[in-house]
Amino acid sequence: MLxxxxxxxxxxxxxxxxxxxxxRKPDLCGCERCxxxxxxxxxxxxxxxxxxxxxxxxxxxxxxSRVGGKAEIIANLIPAFELVDKRPRHxx
Numbered sequence: 001m002l003x004x005x006x007x008x009x010x011x012x013x014x015x016x017x018x019x020x021x022x023x024r025k026p027d028l029c030g031c032e033r034c035x036x037x038x039x040x041x042x043x044x045x046x047x048x049x050x051x052x053x054x055x056x057x058x059x060x061x062x063x064x065s066r067v068g069g070k071a072e073i074i075a076n077l078i079p080a081f082e083l084v085d086k087r088p089r090h091x092x
Contacts (some may be wrong), residue, residue: 001053002079003050004050005049005066006049006067006073008075009064009066012062013070017078022077027042028081028085032085034089034090038080039082041079041080045080046067054067
């Protein structure tokens with residue numbers, strides 16, 4: 001089974017970044033559609049890192065050195081949150 005390791009890394013830090021942004025902007029939407037939009041935008045800006053895994057393998061922790069670093073992921077998530085917040089694909 002092929003898996004984009006960057007997707008796993010983005011998912012791992014997503015909630016922490018959302019919590020930090022909500023300290024400044026408590027009304028930031030966290031619905032499933034907005035979450036997926038933010039992740040999609042960030043993932044489209046990050047280079048993919050595919051790995052082959054055994055079917056059903058679960059990642060217990062992410063080695064951020066494999067994906068360019070946690071800071072790079074956060075640096076791509078923050079503008080994605082801002083973009084989705086300005087133009088959500090649903091009525092608030």
